Amino acid sequence: MDIVAPQKEIIDAIKAAGGDAFKSCYQCGMCDTVCPWSRVSKFSMRKLVREATFGLTEIDSEDIWRCTTCGKCPQVCPRDVQQIKSGVALRRIATEYDVFAGGASPIPGVAASLRAEGNPFGEPRAKRADWAKDLGVKRFSEGMEILYSPGCYLAYDPRGKKIVKATVEILQAAGVDFGILGTDESCCGESIRKTGDEDLFRKLARQNIGALIGNGVKKILVSSPHCYHSFKNEYPEFMVHFEVVHITEYVDQLLKEGRLKLTKPVDKKVTYHDPCYLGRHNGVFDQPRQALACVPGLQVTEMAESKKNSFCCGGGGGRIWMETPKEERFSDVRLEQAAQIGAQVLVTSCPYCITNFEDSRLGRADGGASIEVRDMTEIIREAL
Numbered sequence: 001m002d003i004v005a006p007q008k009e010i011i012d013a014i015k016a017a018g019g020d021a022f023k024s025c026y027q028c029g030m031c032d033t034v035c036p037w038s039r040v041s042k043f044s045m046r047k048l049v050r051e052a053t054f055g056l057t058e059i060d061s062e063d064i065w066r067c068t069t070c071g072k073c074p075q076v077c078p079r080d081v082q083q084i085k086s087g088v089a090l091r092r093i094a095t096e097y098d099v100f101a102g103g104a105s106p107i108p109g110v111a112a113s114l115r116a117e118g119n120p121f122g123e124p125r126a127k128r129a130d131w132a133k134d135l136g137v138k139r140f141s142e143g144m145e146i147l148y149s150p151g152c153y154l155a156y157d158p159r160g161k162k163i164v165k166a167t168v169e170i171l172q173a174a175g176v177d178f179g180i181l182g183t184d185e186s187c188c189g190e191s192i193r194k195t196g197d198e199d200l201f202r203k204l205a206r207q208n209i210g211a212l213i214g215n216g217v218k219k220i221l222v223s224s225p226h227c228y229h230s231f232k233n234e235y236p237e238f239m240v241h242f243e244v245v246h247i248t249e250y251v252d253q254l255l256k257e258g259r260l261k262l263t264k265p266v267d268k269k270v271t272y273h274d275p276c277y278l279g280r281h282n283g284v285f286d287q288p289r290q291a292l293a294c295v296p297g298l299q300v301t302e303m304a305e306s307k308k309n310s311f312c313c314g315g316g317g318g319r320i321w322m323e324t325p326k327e328e329r330f331s332d333v334r335l336e337q338a339a340q341i342g343a344q345v346l347v348t349s350c351p352y353c354i355t356n357f358e359d360s361r362l363g364r365a366d367g368g369a370s371i372e373v374r375d376m377t378e379i380i381r382e383a384l
């Protein structure tokens with residue numbers, strides 16, 4: 001067992017790292033009743049908080065890495081324990097001591113890739129805009145209507161590239177004057193910050209802010225709710241303010257303005273999964289639903305756990321890069337919920353959700369034949 005220091009010192013270290021709110025907990029256990037971990041394993045946020053309060057945190061315990069920062073327990077905590085901020089404080093200490101237990105072992109490698117190439121995959125920065133070749137996408141220049149920032153997964157991941165293509169085709173169909181920063185774009189840094197690597201987050205944020213300001217960007221369109229959260233809520237810590245729009249909001253707006261018209265029927269029964277960082281963290285619940293409601297022929301049915309009670313896919317808080325045993329994957333539980341209500345397609349609007357749900361789909365008994373996983377843009381693109 002790695003102990004940072006005797007208990008008083010541990011309590012002080014946790015407080016210094018941002019976990020002061022732990023001490024407000026009165027152990028009611030409400031957090032555990034809503035936590036998605038309660039469906040798949042024995043992890044307890046209440047216990048983690050108790051240990052931190054008494055300076056009994058073990059930084060070589062995998063438990064400090066489990067929270068996906070889904071945002072569900074802060075909604076019900078009567079003492080404002082700020083489980084996400086406080087939980088990240090424990091990870092900051094572990095990161096400082098270079099201790100990444102169990103499933104968190106990939107994190108140092110991811111951090112090295114982000115530092116060297118600005119993306120978590122270790123792909124060359126020079127290839128960041130390769131997706132845009134042959135799509136007629138311009139480099140952003142001042143005076144354009146909007147900057148489109150696809151983020152790492154849509155820029156590099158093979159599944160993500162299908163989503164970025166659909167997105168570009170929608171923007172072109174609506175006559176939007178947009179451009180990209182290409183190789184000057186770096187990871188937004190949101191998820192690595194949640195793993196406790198504050199220095200790396202700040203480095204990535206500064207790189208992006210320099211590129212955004214240097215290119216005269218005022219309005220940013222994003223595909224990832226994690227970029228959305230970071231640009232909108234975290235970058236203002238650097239005394240900058242950009243107007244940030246998620247693609248679901250933008251498509252909804254383009255439809256309302258009559259710039260985008262959907263004419264082809266998509267005769268499918270679908271259900272929409274609210275990504276934690278778009279829905280619970282940022283209140284974007286209605287716009288994706290309104291946009292889907294404009295698709296001719298589409299039948300949209302709600303899952304029981306939706307909107308602010310949406311069930312996390314498991315990808316937030318840096319867990320998208322961590323190892324999760326199959327029997328503990330939230331995305332398996334969620335995909336089954338979609339299947340149970342008879343959905344032919346699980347629609348969402350986050351690259352982490354897509355990644356996790358595609359893995360879960362392929363792991364189903366029928367090899368994924370009975371249900372599809374689509375980004376909202378792919379459904380909209382089909383209806384153009």
Ligand code: SF4
Nearest residue numbers: 025027028029031077
């Ligand atoms: S809900 Fe809040 S007060 Fe209750 S056990 Fe969890 S952290 Fe403590």
Ligand code: SF4
Nearest residue numbers: 035067068070071073
């Ligand atoms: S934020 Fe979500 S995953 Fe983390 S402890 Fe709370 S309910 Fe569980």
